[in-house]
Amino acid sequence: xxxxxxxxxxxxxxxxxxxxxxxxxxxxxxxxxxxxxxxxxxxxxxxxxxxxxxxxxxxxxxxxxxxxxxxxxxxxxxxxxxxxxxxxxxxxxxxxxxxxxxxxxxxxxxxxxxxxxxxxxxxxxxxxxxxxxxxxxxxxxxxxxxxxxxxxxxxxxxxxxxxxxxxxxxxxxxxxx
Numbered sequence: 001x002x003x004x005x006x007x008x009x010x011x012x013x014x015x016x017x018x019x020x021x022x023x024x025x026x027x028x029x030x031x032x033x034x035x036x037x038x039x040x041x042x043x044x045x046x047x048x049x050x051x052x053x054x055x056x057x058x059x060x061x062x063x064x065x066x067x068x069x070x071x072x073x074x075x076x077x078x079x080x081x082x083x084x085x086x087x088x089x090x091x092x093x094x095x096x097x098x099x100x101x102x103x104x105x106x107x108x109x110x111x112x113x114x115x116x117x118x119x120x121x122x123x124x125x126x127x128x129x130x131x132x133x134x135x136x137x138x139x140x141x142x143x144x145x146x147x148x149x150x151x152x153x154x155x156x157x158x159x160x161x162x163x164x165x166x167x168x169x170x171x172x173x174x175x176x177x
Contacts, residue, residue: 051113054111054112054113054115055112055113055114055115055116056115057112057115058108058111058112058115058116059112059114059115059116059118059119060115062092062115062116062119062121063119065092065095066088066089066092066119069088069091069092070084070085070088073087073088089120092119092120092121092124093120093121093124095121096120096121096122096124096125096128097124097125097128099125100124100125100128100129100132101128101132105121105125106125106129109122109125123151123154126150126151126154127147127148127150127151130143130146130147130148130149130150130151131143131146131147133146134146134147
């Protein structure tokens, strides 16, 4: 008998909880302007100056690593700066992909913001992240189809910008110099 009353009491409680939930989670009717004000009040405060300093330091550190790699190519393999440029970029991309695969680059990006996104390593991170996220969907439709969603726009806009810069050099007669 006692267990029967416990069961009915829990059923009564679950019924009252549903009623409480229904009143607690009623639809809110806010205008977009009211929602913006509400959302702005819930955002954590951000220090623009501190974020800029972090971005500058991390972006600068990535560039210093790139310069060290380039110097190694120049001194150990007797390359000119022009010859060392391409393998340096390839090594930076490789390091970025490895760090992304290990989950390290994402933590760096959360800390540094644009400082880790602007160099070529950020582009490699975006490509690798998309590939890792969609690998369960297959190589063609998952990895291949989703890897270029973000990167595709960067490639298209970069190509279009290069075209217009080339046209400007042609019109100005500078010949790309």
